[in-house]
Amino acid sequence: MPRETAYELSIDYVQVLEPDGSVDAELEPDLSEDDLLEMYWTMRRSRRLDERAIALQRRGELGTYAPAIGQEAAQAGSAHALADEDWMVTSFRETPAYLARGTPPQMLLWYAMGMEEGSATTRESRNMPPSIPVGSQALHGAGLGWAQEIAGEDAASLVYFGDGATSEGDVYEATNLAGVFDAHTVFLCQNNQYAISVPRTKQTRAETLAQKAAAAGIEGVQVDGNDVLGTYAVVRDALESARAGDPVFVEALTYRRSLHTTSDDPSVYRHEEEEDEWETRDPVVRFETYLRERGVLDDDRIVDVQESIEEELREEIQAANEGRESVDAEEMFDYAFETPIPELERQRTEFRDAASEGENR
């Protein structure tokens, strides 16, 4: 049967910074030295925090933890493109993004210690707490972006999720609804190649994840997610577009270099050759090479950065541990409702009685 083309689709791919640290001068975003250093600092801090967190988990001091090692550029680049009035909506692997938005490491540690204190956030900070269900938060990002459209606000929302999340119905609904309602939303899919053990090729038959945007009628674009300058530039433009009511879906191609979480053993499903290959594309090393070449960094400054990070983490871990000592279990009754309801107050009394009995034994 003869056919005519009803719709043609192509997906752009962007890379600014090559794996060897060289740069495409035409695409290079115009960033000040301070901005560049801040992005570098975010990436390095996150890498160290992840390493420390894995070690702390191994010593039984943290619960399950999902490191972002290997994904620092995708997150630091995108989060640094956010303005203060933009909203950030995260999944469970967004350590670099939270750090970039000013969340202290202590909060992230508290969360990993199983304390709600760590996911507490404010309307002013415009950060949502992490979403543990895969992909469900994409709808919240679309809702915030819709609110911004209704309110006529010149701001946007950036929502993070992984490649696996694109299989969830919520993510399809979110991109489609964002398109329908002109939501100010940027969907940032960090394609780190795996959903726990399941590789991207078993998640979808689609060649790219960015093309999923086409079905929703919104723009889809791919970027090298290990290239912090490329991610920054693409997300900056996407946020601009979203602020005008045109949502964008960005697929950042990256790699989860460490474990899925501390309860995972990647050797069951991953090959060493693959891991070695991605090591050569490490986002932190690449950016460092670039910054050295630009004269922003040298050995001394790198040592300074590392020392300041170590000191900060030492203090933050200590503060987190001190906070943990004073966890009050009864607080779980405080936040189920704004105003206490009678049955719950009865249960609180029961709880106190049980607790005091426990002490008396």
Added chain:
Amino acid sequence: MTERQRLVEAVRNTLFEEMARDDSVVVYGQDVGRNGGVFRATQGLIDEYPNRVYDAPVAEAGIVGLGVGLGTYGFTPVPEIEFSGFMHQAFHQIQQHVARLRSRTRGELNCPMTIRAPYGGGIRALEHHSESFEAGYAHTPGLKVVVPSTPADAKGLLTSSIRDPDPVVFFEPTRLYRAFREEVPEGDYTVPLGEADVVREGEDVTVVAWGAMRHRAFDAAESVDASVEVVDPRSIVPFDTETVLESVRKTGRCVVVHEAPKTGGMAAEITARINDRALYYLEAPVQRVTGYDVPYPLFAREDEYVPDESRIRRGIERSLSG
């Protein structure tokens, strides 16, 4: 013949045996293939049955919804939902289709699916990984709901569930996966759905508990100065009301224990059944020892949320003094 196994091993061995016995059984779900499941409950299965074991994308509604198609076609789907907290993502498929297919088709079509999912707290897991929502599934007519508490029961009940022509939600208590080993009968071994296990006989008070709570109830029973009968219903739907009533008519007292929140939890239903049919045997009001009506806390507070031995003992003492 018997073999000492952990609960997770009993589940795995049962899957091997049922796949060998019945080539209509298809196992699939997130990470169940190469990875062997995040709790290793399906480890090695894909090597033995490459065409009947599948890794699925992260799509719970899809996983359960596909099962309706597989089941209708003639397969016996045994999907795994990685954590029961994410079965909510498939709840509409379960409530609107899985549970009603037989009714809607006047018995012509059915869905012989067994949805396996880790359940309950106690392993310091992330948010949404610890809740127990059995009452929500029990509130869905057309579904069976099973919670094993021992390795042998895990084998017997899972075998019955897979062979059952109706849909079953099979909740595996995560806390018990590796908690202890026990003799598990080899070969064809089933435990019928709807038959409670009287775990411990007693005269003074009946304690009803399932999953991880069964073991805490047992320990509490051992530690009080009274003769306590402990009943593990083993399946929530069908529920062995007769055994519970028989026990309560003997003891005159009852304590129901569960991890789930109190309001609308299964304890309320069990209490109502006792009121319906054994009220005049009661010498004290039925006691409920449950989780609180607050969102299941992150793990720094979960030990205070989930009933522990001392809270259960307190419930027993309240009942005895009533």
